[in-house]
Amino acid sequence: MGKTSVGAEIHEQLSAAGIQHCLIEGDNLDQAYPPPWEHGLAERNLTAMWSNYRELGYRRLIYTNTVSVRFTGRLTAAMGDDPSVTAVLLTADDDTARERLAKREIGTGLDRHVERSGLMARELERTVPSRVHRVRTDGREVPDIAAEVIALTGWIWLRP
Template identity: 70%
Template sequence: MPAPVSDRSEVLFLGGRSGVGKSSVAVELHVQLSDADVRHCLIEGDNLDLAHPPPWEHHLAERNLAAMWANYRDLGYRRLIYTNTVSVQYVDALTAAMGDDPRVTAVLLTSSDATARERLARREIGSALERHVTRSDAAARSLEALVPPSVHRIPTDGRTLSELAAEILALTGWHRYHRAMPHF
């Protein structure tokens, strides 16, 4: 029998350096939750304020998250996977933007410099690779220094997406929920 669904929202923040596997892990989480018929949504936070010049001072990511989450909530969603490099550093601002006091699980994915470089080399082309590697290395150091100890740290080196997703789902407890989405 499915667990009762609470009206309180739950959010999983996935953070980590470029090349650590945030998007890949998030998609694997989506696949596993979908296969288990667990109602959820996925928002790639990097896309919420991707502009030049960067509009960070206008809090555009938080404003766009608030708008998107309101739309998902109106449709009955209560579980959100949110990926962004620094999301685990800004949990309070992001949950405030959601506006509904969600239960939070925050996970910082980690990897070695070599692993991140290898993964970035597979996806970046042209002159952008070195810039991404430099920023990824700096982000890894900054996140490790600034993210509170309450954030779960999960290394991704040498692990499959399936293993990583299973470990993260165990932290959220979402695998216990099983409720089909109504058809609209």
């Protein structure tokens, strides 16, 4: 379980509560090789997608991405409507991360992903501002983690 699983569960819980929202998996906005980061492709795609959702009346967005908490300013600027942001960093110890990656990664990529995961976790802990909520995921079930994140947003008390 990780950000994608938690995002999907947040979607399920908000849907069950009748809370209007949308879900965008940010990792898919610029997943290409060679990496197109220097072109701002993720932001451009988010601009287009959010514009479509906003046109249909959506005002709540669940956005999952590995490092988005480092770039909330750029991402919210891409949305173009000065959104209120509740930034959340899901955390796990190295053993938990390795166990989860081993379920997802197959073949020769596992060791590379485990190494990158550890480096990124330490980088995020060092560089992400304290205003970003940290939610531990070790030894917890996805529904409980999702409920904690929803509570941080305050959306469950609001209606569409």
